[in-house]
Amino acid sequence: MEASLDLRPSLSLFGLEGLRAAFELFSHHVTTSVETAPLAAGDGHPVLIFPGLGADGSAVGPLREHCRKLGHPALDWGRGCNLGVSGDPDEWLRCLADEMAQRLQPHAQPATLIGWSLGGIYAREIARLHPAGVRQVITIGTPFNADADHSNAGLLLRLFGCGAPALDKAWAARLRRPLPVPTTSIYSRSDGVVAWQTCRHTRRSPRTEDIEVEGSHMGLAWNREVLQVLTDRLAQPADRWRRYKPAA
Numbered sequence: 403m404e405a406s407l408d409l410r411p412s413l414s415l416f417g418l419e420g421l422r423a424a425f426e427l428f429s430h431h432v433t434t435s436v437e438t439a440p441l442a443a444g445d446g447h448p449v450l451i452f453p454g455l456g457a458d459g460s461a462v463g464p465l466r467e468h469c470r471k472l473g474h475p476a477l478d479w480g481r482g483c484n485l486g487v488s489g490d491p492d493e494w495l496r497c498l499a500d501e502m503a504q505r506l507q508p509h510a511q512p513a514t515l516i517g518w519s520l521g522g523i524y525a526r527e528i529a530r531l532h533p534a535g536v537r538q539v540i541t542i543g544t545p546f547n548a549d550a551d552h553s554n555a556g557l558l559l560r561l562f563g564c565g566a567p568a569l570d571k572a573w574a575a576r577l578r579r580p581l582p583v584p585t586t587s588i589y590s591r592s593d594g595v596v597a598w599q600t601c602r603h604t605r606r607s608p609r610t611e612d613i614e615v616e617g618s619h620m621g622l623a624w625n626r627e628v629l630q631v632l633t634d635r636l637a638q639p640a641d642r643w644r645r646y647k648p649a650a
Contacts, residue, residue, distance in 0.1 A: 415594035419620045426621035444473040444636050447511040452521025458483045464624035499531040512537040538584040543622045546577040548600030584609040584643040595619035
């Protein structure tokens, strides 16, 4: 069952987003500066990362840097600030999917697609359109199981002086369908922008998993627990997907 319209996060959580994200970024920098143990090497398959609504590639820089430390070519989506879908959603998505396929063409292996917030919706639909080129999809704070009414994203964009693009309801219904590739959704119950309930799958499959972390929505791109999940997911062999194993 899809989420009810009363699941939008509280304004108190939303109001603390900036402060919490800043603290989480500070914690990330401190932790990174003192870490000495090398990260486990990955198999070198490419990773393509999509920023959230109102954000650009710099906002997901910590995600890219982490993937590169694991030995993966980590690519930005290359379209600058994510201002949402414009025009016909199906045509817009097909163009984006074709563009991303071209960007990944030099790499021999299928890619992991990682999307933060609205970027996760793009990652899911690209995997649906080009499953042969996608190894897995990882979404971070992505409300794929709802529509735009379940978030405070419009208010956030207005604070930044941007518009609030609407999510087509037919497209939202399609997003709830399971993907043909392994899928991990990372979410936080203390998310102040999107309702955490909308970031979980209602239709389970052996290759679908929802993983809860603690953090703000705006800080998920450098959240320590999120990075630990990425380390685990990227280390899995392509043909042997398994459930998440938290680090000891």
